[in-house]
Amino acid sequence: MIIRKLRLQRGWSQDQLSQISGLSTRTIQRIERGQKPSLESLQSLAAAFETSVAELQQEPTMHKETHEHIHITEDEKIAIDQVRAIKGFYSHLFTYIAVISFLAILNYLQSPNNLWVIWPAFGWGIGVASHGINAFELFNPFGAEWEKKQVEKKLGRKL
Known part of the structure; x- marks a missing residue:
């Protein structure tokens, strides 16, 4: 869910994120549907979003906090x-x-x-x-x- 939100905030399609991260479009689709990504996939996505793997592994919350760009309202x-x-x-x-x-x-x-x-x-x-x-x-x-x-x-x- 965090991956989808970050991707949409940047206005990227799944294909664009695939090209930027080096992952397949199918892998990105699976991750956005809730499948747990591998550490290598998380590292590629963290590099693409210019954030840390730890930030991507956080569970989204239902309220705004200091890192508003990651949490889901x-x-x-x-x-x-x-x-x-x-x-x-x-x-x-x-x-x-x-x-x-x-x-x-x-x-x-x-x-x-x-x-x-x-x-x-x-x-x-x-x-x-x-x-x-x-x-x-x-x-x-x-x-x-x-x-x-x-x-x-x-x-x-x-x-």
Whole structure:
């Protein structure tokens, strides 16, 4: 997570960081997803970011401290979570399109007079739509505001 934040602060793509650090793009992707890097990888990244290996090994905190450029604030964590949710939706959508397309071709080749493919497309499509609504926060009746109201209600406080 620290690696991603430092990379984004400098406006570098993963490919650019790969070229600067001498690591493969795949290694950088793995590290940014949470895989523990080797000492050699950490040394290469520390040199690229002009920092120490110890700084890169620190766990990010959810508040600002003296080394603000490395720590993750609550707002940043929320934004990262939202971006991951949207990325997950697009991955789900792509999988849906690929699988349903394959099933449609299979349906056409095997039994063109019986369109059974509409049933999995419809059922899975509801799941994809629900995922999109949640990822883009288009409709969330049980979101943070609802939770806050319920907690206040349980504690007997007026809003």
